[in-house]
Amino acid sequence: MWAPIGSRPPMVRDNRHDSVHIFGAICPARGIGAAIIMPAVNTEAMNEHLKEISCQVATCAHALLVCDGAGWHQPGERLIVPDNITLLRLPPYAPELNPMENVWDYLRGNKLSGLVCDTYETMSDASKEAWNFIANDAARITSIGTRDWARVNL
Numbered sequence: 001m002w003a004p005i006g007s008r009p010p011m012v013r014d015n016r017h018d019s020v021h022i023f024g025a026i027c028p029a030r031g032i033g034a035a036i037i038m039p040a041v042n043t044e045a046m047n048e049h050l051k052e053i054s055c056q057v058a059t060c061a062h063a064l065l066v067c068d069g070a071g072w073h074q075p076g077e078r079l080i081v082p083d084n085i086t087l088l089r090l091p092p093y094a095p096e097l098n099p100m101e102n103v104w105d106y107l108r109g110n111k112l113s114g115l116v117c118d119t120y121e122t123m124s125d126a127s128k129e130a131w132n133f134i135a136n137d138a139a140r141i142t143s144i145g146t147r148d149w150a151r152v153n154l
Helices: 043-056 099-112 120-135 138-145
Strands: 021-027 032-038 063-067 085-089
Touching (some): 021 063, 021 099, 021 120, 032 138
Antiparallel strands (some): 021 032
């Protein structure tokens, strides 16, 4: 929300503490996205997200998934990475290297800010609607997720 310097714009405030979490990934080259909405952030949820991404990878293709250092992104016995996905770990404190950070910023600024929801279902529906706004617009995915300065040319 924009406001004059030195002012504080009015905003709704909700002190309840229930959350939904969007696990999302995009392919700027193909203009597609894959996401799931979960009630918690953990390795089990990440495994479900990896399954969803794996289903969206083109036949005979391989996905390189950029991940930060979050605990649920860490390899080990519990994280199950499908054969058609490789995880690329970012260095610490480098969110600008992850195109998904731009997607989250866009959604927070344009679709999810200032919402107050009464139920988990309402939050989930708002999250789904926000994600579908991005996912159904290939040009927007490509625009938000592409950086000329961070491209690998094969």
